[in-house]
Amino acid sequence: xxxxxxxxxxxxxLAAGFLPAQxxxxxxxxxxxxxxxxxxxxxxxxxxxxxRDGRIEAxxxxxxxxxxxxxxxxxxxxxxxxxxxxxxxxxxxxxxxxNETVDNRETGRINPQVRALEALRxxxxxxxxxxxxxxxxxLVAPAxxxxxxxxxxxxxxxxxxxxxxxxxxxxxxxxxxxIRAGRGxxxxxxxxxxxxxxxxxxxxxxxxxxxxxxxMYQKAKDGAAKNPALPxxxxxxxxxxxxxxxxxxxxxxxxxxxxxxxxxxxxxVREENLKAVFFGAxxxxxxxxxxxxxxxxxxxxxxxxxxxxxxxxxxxxYRNPGLLSKAGVKxxxxxxSASVAKDLPxxxxxxxxxxxxxxxxxxxxxxxxAEIFGVSLVMGSLEKGKAADxxxxxxxxxxxxxxxxxxxxxxxxxxxxxxxxxxxDKFKKRG
Amino acid sequence: xxxxxxxxxxxxxxxxxxARPALSxxxxxxxxxxxxxxxxxxxxxxxxxxxxxxxxxxxxxIAAPDGVKVIDASGKYVIPGIIDSHTHxxxxxxxxxxxxxxxEADVGAVINADDTAILxxxxxxxxxxxxxxxxxxxxxxxxxxxxxxxxxxxxDLLVPEALRTLxxxxxxxxxxxxxxxxxxxxxxxxxxxxxxTNAIIRREMLKAKAYMEEWDRYNKLKGSxxxxxxxxxxxxxxxxxxxxxxxxxxxxxxCHDYQATEALEFMELAKEFGFKxxxxxxAWEAYKIADELxxxxxxxxxxxxxxxxKMEAAEGIAYMAGYCAKKGVLVxxxxxxxxxxxxxxxxxxxxxKYGGLSETEALSLVTINPAIQLGVDKIVGSLEVGKQxxxxxxxxxxxxxxxxxxxxxxxxxxxxxxAQYLKEREDAAKQAQAPKKGGRP
Numbered sequence: 001x002x003x004x005x006x007x008x009x010x011x012x013x014l015a016a017g018f019l020p021a022q023x024x025x026x027x028x029x030x031x032x033x034x035x036x037x038x039x040x041x042x043x044x045x046x047x048x049x050x051x052r053d054g055r056i057e058a059x060x061x062x063x064x065x066x067x068x069x070x071x072x073x074x075x076x077x078x079x080x081x082x083x084x085x086x087x088x089x090x091x092x093x094x095x096x097x098x099n100e101t102v103d104n105r106e107t108g109r110i111n112p113q114v115r116a117l118e119a120l121r122x123x124x125x126x127x128x129x130x131x132x133x134x135x136x137x138x139l140v141a142p143a144x145x146x147x148x149x150x151x152x153x154x155x156x157x158x159x160x161x162x163x164x165x166x167x168x169x170x171x172x173x174x175x176x177x178x179i180r181a182g183r184g185x186x187x188x189x190x191x192x193x194x195x196x197x198x199x200x201x202x203x204x205x206x207x208x209x210x211x212x213x214x215x216m217y218q219k220a221k222d223g224a225a226k227n228p229a230l231p232x233x234x235x236x237x238x239x240x241x242x243x244x245x246x247x248x249x250x251x252x253x254x255x256x257x258x259x260x261x262x263x264x265x266x267x268x269v270r271e272e273n274l275k276a277v278f279f280g281a282x283x284x285x286x287x288x289x290x291x292x293x294x295x296x297x298x299x300x301x302x303x304x305x306x307x308x309x310x311x312x313x314x315x316x317x318y319r320n321p322g323l324l325s326k327a328g329v330k331x332x333x334x335x336x337s338a339s340v341a342k343d344l345p346x347x348x349x350x351x352x353x354x355x356x357x358x359x360x361x362x363x364x365x366x367x368x369x370a371e372i373f374g375v376s377l378v379m380g381s382l383e384k385g386k387a388a389d390x391x392x393x394x395x396x397x398x399x400x401x402x403x404x405x406x407x408x409x410x411x412x413x414x415x416x417x418x419x420x421x422x423x424x425d426k427f428k429k430r431g
Numbered sequence: 432x433x434x435x436x437x438x439x440x441x442x443x444x445x446x447x448x449x450a451r452p453a454l455s456x457x458x459x460x461x462x463x464x465x466x467x468x469x470x471x472x473x474x475x476x477x478x479x480x481x482x483x484x485x486x487x488x489x490x491x492x493i494a495a496p497d498g499v500k501v502i503d504a505s506g507k508y509v510i511p512g513i514i515d516s517h518t519h520x521x522x523x524x525x526x527x528x529x530x531x532x533x534x535e536a537d538v539g540a541v542i543n544a545d546d547t548a549i550l551x552x553x554x555x556x557x558x559x560x561x562x563x564x565x566x567x568x569x570x571x572x573x574x575x576x577x578x579x580x581x582x583x584x585x586x587d588l589l590v591p592e593a594l595r596t597l598x599x600x601x602x603x604x605x606x607x608x609x610x611x612x613x614x615x616x617x618x619x620x621x622x623x624x625x626x627x628t629n630a631i632i633r634r635e636m637l638k639a640k641a642y643m644e645e646w647d648r649y650n651k652l653k654g655s656x657x658x659x660x661x662x663x664x665x666x667x668x669x670x671x672x673x674x675x676x677x678x679x680x681x682x683x684x685x686c687h688d689y690q691a692t693e694a695l696e697f698m699e700l701a702k703e704f705g706f707k708x709x710x711x712x713x714a715w716e717a718y719k720i721a722d723e724l725x726x727x728x729x730x731x732x733x734x735x736x737x738x739x740x741k742m743e744a745a746e747g748i749a750y751m752a753g754y755c756a757k758k759g760v761l762v763x764x765x766x767x768x769x770x771x772x773x774x775x776x777x778x779x780x781x782x783x784k785y786g787g788l789s790e791t792e793a794l795s796l797v798t799i800n801p802a803i804q805l806g807v808d809k810i811v812g813s814l815e816v817g818k819q820x821x822x823x824x825x826x827x828x829x830x831x832x833x834x835x836x837x838x839x840x841x842x843x844x845x846x847x848x849x850a851q852y853l854k855e856r857e858d859a860a861k862q863a864q865a866p867k868k869g870g871r872p
Binding site: 094095096097098125126304305306310313314315338339340342343345346349350352353354358398399400401402403419420421423424427430 | 547550551554609718719721722736737738739740741742744745746748749750754769770771773774777780781783784785790826827830831832833834835852856
């Protein structure tokens with residue numbers, strides 16, 4: 001299969017008069033003989049997926065292969081939908097310790113105007129590494145302050161950041177002030193670099209005040225538009241960029257961690273009438289019923305962390321996803337990283353080792369994030385009409401020892417080489 | 432760490448982990464598990480008997496002698512206790528950054544047996560660590576090898592059989608790249624370049640050689656038939672004493688490095704002065720010089736894939752451990768972290784995808800290989816009769832991403848038991864929910 005892809009790439013490249021790093025989209029591709037795990041619906045043994053113009057045209061056991069289709073023999077392989085990383089810094093951070101390469105934290109505390117996409121380095125060395133591990137889409141988010149800015153949802157393929165964008169603005173990132181003080185890792189404030197705990201009530205009031213001001217601002221603007229006698233309000237950047245949040249077109253992603261803070265954040269969301277998803281929620285299991293009642297999904301942070309509160313148990317980070325899932329809270333996994341964003345599937349597997357149903361773990365890196373980010377009509381599972389974001393593996397996609405044999409994004413066979421393989425190949429030449 | 436937190440966490444875990452076997456200590460029979468010996472193949476549905484802390488029998492249908500605790504490991508995987516070749520846990524201090532050369536600063540003097548990171552290690556199947564001096568100095572200090580015997584005093588954690596090791600460091604940390612020079616503040620510490628780093632190590636080695644010669648001359652004269660009447664011994668220098676031990680082969684070097692050039696030049700220094708480099712630490716460019724390392728019999732103690740956190744780690748590739756192992760380099764995967772230490776088995780498993788190692792080869796990176804690096808492979812690192820009873824039991828094959836450590840045993844004593852931990856957590860929760868009797872209104 002790889003050989004075929006390579007030859008195709010060469011021919012397509014020569015025909016176009018240059019050699020692209022990635023292959024051109026074949027109009028029709030038929031992936032034949034794979035075990036298909038659509039994530040939504042039953043698994044299909046020995047099935048076929050027909051891709052036309054980047055979308056899944058048909059899939060199943062008995063599928064007619066259109067004439068002229070490029071046939072990919074996937075016998076012995078398993079086809080999964082591409083995985084979605086629900087919170088990461090891909091493209092915003094190259095070398096975390098070198099400030100010149102880090103663009104995910106703007107200075108100041110109130111930054112609804114900044115957009116991750118506008119700084120996204122599409123040629124980041126980390127993106128092809130994630131892609132080669134079966135991750136085809138990612139929510140790239142700014143962090144820090146109180147309102148960190150707008151995240152973007154991208155596919156991990158494209159020659160420019162705009163080509164990659166699925167949603168230029170996916171969520172507004174808010175780091176919720178931490179009320180609970182002096183208890184383990186939560187004591188310092190809203191996540192890392194957050195505000196001091198004793199400031200929390202003031203900061204929540206500040207947030208509410210900003211939202212109120214933005215509403216009044218819009219009211220004044222609307223009024224002036226209707227009645228020329230009324231004055232326009234003075235331009236206010238924060239109020240301008242909070243409008244999509246207030247009218248419900250842009251969901252907020254609230255970083256919140258301790259149980260009391262989660263409750264306060266739920267109240268905040270209710271009072272402000274926001275469309276919300278939470279990030280982190282390490283003590284979510286303690287208030288799972290509240291989360292379920294509020295119908296707020298949770299993006300799980302990296303499992304490469306110690307429990308923020310020791311007496312929650314040594315395995316608290318690992319079992320929280322399973323407990324939330326059992327309580328009926330929708331969860332999705334994230335890498336919360338750039339350099340090890342490729343490890344997304346292993347966070348899901350770790351949660352499965354500590355109680356999360358394996359099928360739910362898989363859904364939490366595919367269809368659930370698509371649902372949470374409002375793109376489940378076009379991605380997140382292998383279904384007719386959806387984008388052909390497909391990963392071919394030689395085993396369970398969440399397993400470390402599984403090899404990724406092919407990745408398609410929008411029906412395009414992706415180049416699986418990356419900085420790791422390039423350096424390895426270079427030094428293998430020493431013999 | 433906050434003392435109260437420590438106590439709270441300890442109280443949560445202590446019952447499970449600190450519970451001494453009710454039966455005689457050091458005696459244990461683990462039955463019906465899949466035994467991954469690492470060095471002697473796999474035994475399906477096997478038993479392993481530990482008596483007085485030593486593995487006495489591995490096989491099938493072993494009967495429990497009287498007074499020996501029996502653990503059923505049906506459906507589980509039994510492996511040698513995991514060994515972390517490079518960490519800084521269980522220490523009350525790691526760096527002495529005020530000077531560049533500090534070989535007298537021995538971490539053995541600051542072992543902290545109360546560090547809850549020991550519990551974290553145990554919860555990930557880790558039974559032994561090489562806990563090290565930090566990387567702030569070109570020549571740091573001596574390191575120690577400890578068993579994770581939680582609840583015992585510091586001196587009982589030490590592994591006397593282990594090689595004596597001395598920490599060296601090269602590159603960005605020792606040239607203090609991340610330090611901001613403040614006007615009017617302390618002047619920059621020499622060295623500030625990789626040139627200076629090599630030069631200062633050479634200078635100290637030359638000094639040590641001269642120091643040794645001085646003592647040799649003194650001892651020779653003192654031992655002669657007619658020692659001079661006014662013979663005065665040389666001044667004792669604690670720094671030079673440590674370096675003398677290194678040059679006499681009584682210690683080996685463990686050297687933190689990143690770039691291939693600095694590693695190769697450190698190897699030249701070692702050749703020049705005749706000391707043994709046991710391992711390079713982190714060594715993110717080691718794949719570029721795998722042949723040189725294999726030829727010089729220098730090991731690697733590295734991350735699986737934690738990279739790109741600073742400039743000199745920008746060319747670290749996840750294939751390195753597997754690639755170098757296949758080239759004949761003795762490789763171990765280390766944690767260098769009190770968090771990562773509990774998922775070393777996950778990191779080892781990554782070398783199957785990146786590097787194409789077999790399950791056994793991958794598992795070796797956190798068991799027998801670090802044991803060899805620490806000079807303790809005769810006593811631990813694999814499951815063999817005669818070795819010490821350091822064992823971990825997993826729910827699935829430890830190289831699977833779905834693996835979870837369920838039991839950790841040191842010298843035949845249970846130090847971590849997840850089943851018991853869960854039971855006690857449940858009991859505690861029930862107790863907390865039960866209506867309180869009496870008390871103040």
